[in-house]
Amino acid sequence: MVSNPRRRTALLDAAVEVLAAQGARGLTFRAVDTEAGVPVGTASNYFSGRDELLRQAAEYVFVRLSPPAEEYQPPPGEGLELLIAQMREITERARVDRAGYLALFELRLEAARRPDLRDFFTERFRVNLDNIIAGYETWQRRGDRVTPVLLYLAMTGLLLEDLTLPGVLAGEGDGDLVTRLVAAIAPE
Structure with a gap:
């Protein structure tokens, strides 16, 4: 498997977009490649199979939705x-x-x-x-x-x-x- 952290993140962002737009059944390597704007076959170099892509997308969605701890400012009030x-x-x-x-x-x-x-x-x-x-x-x-x-x-x-x-x-x-x-x- 290829190890380029920025590319992997771009592919996972693309996977999230595909999941949102097409659902889990639409999550294919080709759909992720298209959404990420990379050559066909790129996602298959980063994920061993569709199950691996789903698992990593599941882990990544929590990262994407959580504000970075160092940037988070709690709202005012009590x-x-x-x-x-x-x-x-x-x-x-x-x-x-x-x-x-x-x-x-x-x-x-x-x-x-x-x-x-x-x-x-x-x-x-x-x-x-x-x-x-x-x-x-x-x-x-x-x-x-x-x-x-x-x-x-x-x-x-x-x-x-x-x-x-x-x-x-x-x-x-x-x-x-x-x-x-x-x-x-x-x-x-």
Whole structure:
């Protein structure tokens, strides 16, 4: 396998775009090569097969969607105001990188059919949920594990709706939906 980190990243970005536009069934080496604007056959030099491409795309999508730690600035505020700002920030990041989040949803669906991807996603999302719970418990200074789980589920649903069928929520308060959702689930 070829080792050019920038080219590999470009191919993985292309894979994310293909997943978002065509779904997992459209993820082929040729589609990735075309999206990346590289000669046909390039992706096959970097990934041993389609399963390897899917696995690496699954790992990469988390990198792509996570703000670099050194660049991340938490939103201002505290208490409920901070929690609302954080949820709004997540919503805005999803809108900015719509393809990345759509690819993540597509990979989650593919994980329902592939035990290796399911195990990977279960582990990654479980760690993420444990971090959300720990952060909430620290913020609230109490052991409420249900509230952050409900918030996680509600935000996942909101993002799925907003990114896949935005017309359903059109005119329903947009940013205010985030405020109302958080305030309903996590009152101070």
